Amino acid sequence: DAKTTQPTSMDCAEGRAANLPCNHSTISGNEYVYWYRQIHSQGPQYIIHGLKNNETNEMDSLIITEDRKSSTLILPHATLRDTAVYYCIVSITGNQFYFGTGTSLTVIP
Amino acid sequence: SAVISQKPSRDICQRGTSLTIQCQVDSQVTMMFWYRQQPGQSLTLIATANQGSEATYESGFVIDKFPISRPNLTFSTLTVSNMSPEDSSIYLCSVAGRSGTDTQYFGPGTRLTVL
Numbered sequence: 535d536a537k538t539t540q541p542t543s544m545d546c547a548e549g550r551a552a553n554l555p556c557n558h559s560t561i562s563g564n565e566y567v568y569w570y571r572q573i574h575s576q577g578p579q580y581i582i583h584g585l586k587n588n589e590t591n592e593m594d595s596l597i598i599t600e601d602r603k604s605s606t607l608i609l610p611h612a613t614l615r616d617t618a619v620y621y622c623i624v625s626i627t628g629n630q631f632y633f634g635t636g637t638s639l640t641v642i643p
Numbered sequence: 644s645a646v647i648s649q650k651p652s653r654d655i656c657q658r659g660t661s662l663t664i665q666c667q668v669d670s671q672v673t674m675m676f677w678y679r680q681q682p683g684q685s686l687t688l689i690a691t692a693n694q695g696s697e698a699t700y701e702s703g704f705v706i707d708k709f710p711i712s713r714p715n716l717t718f719s720t721l722t723v724s725n726m727s728p729e730d731s732s733i734y735l736c737s738v739a740g741r742s743g744t745d746t747q748y749f750g751p752g753t754r755l756t757v758l
Binding site: 579625628631 | 644647673674676678680685686687688691733735737739740745746747748749750751752754
């Protein structure tokens with residue numbers, strides 16, 4: 535079963551930061567937090583992942599709380615192309631994923 | 644990232660028939676998985692495809708309905724047997740354990756419609 539809970543939907547104005555929260559209060563010490571984006575029922579695309587430290591890639595940031603019970607994916611300057619469903623998943627590296635419902639993000643012009 | 648292809652990309656099938664979906668990855672991987680995504684829903688794990696042995700199925704999925712093969716470290720098939728309209732979904736494979744990365748990558752999916 536999924537170990538994460540996310541808001542069902544969120545809106546964000548184009549050009550503003552989108553902060554996508556995820557709760558994972560039962561995360562184990564060896565489980566990573568992964569974030570994926572799914573657009574129009576294509577295969578989910580990997581965004582970023584982390585264990586306990588904050589992570590940043592070219593476009594997005596992952597903030598993990600010190601107790602690791604929650605995290606936030608930050609899209610610093612949302613564009614219309616960021617409209618998608620975002621999934622937060624906790625898993626041991628190389629293991630299967632159990633998906634929650636995800637957050638449907640709509641970026642508004 | 645891994646390059647994953649699935650065949651067919653989509654199909655329309657008649658009730659009672661079977662369809663085999665292929666998943667090919669461009670390099671050897673340790674783990675391969677199959678997921679189903681029903682219309683408007685999230686992804687549900689069907690099974691882990693084990694190389695050289697029987698797949699490991701999740702609760703609610705059985706080998707007779709979803710037989711899986713994995714003959715080597717780059718290829719797997721999922722068969723949807725004796726199809727009914729309730730099997731209309733997107734079927735996705737994913738891979739993990741690619742050398743140098745701890746990320747799971749997903750294929751583009753196969754959109755199946757059963758009439």
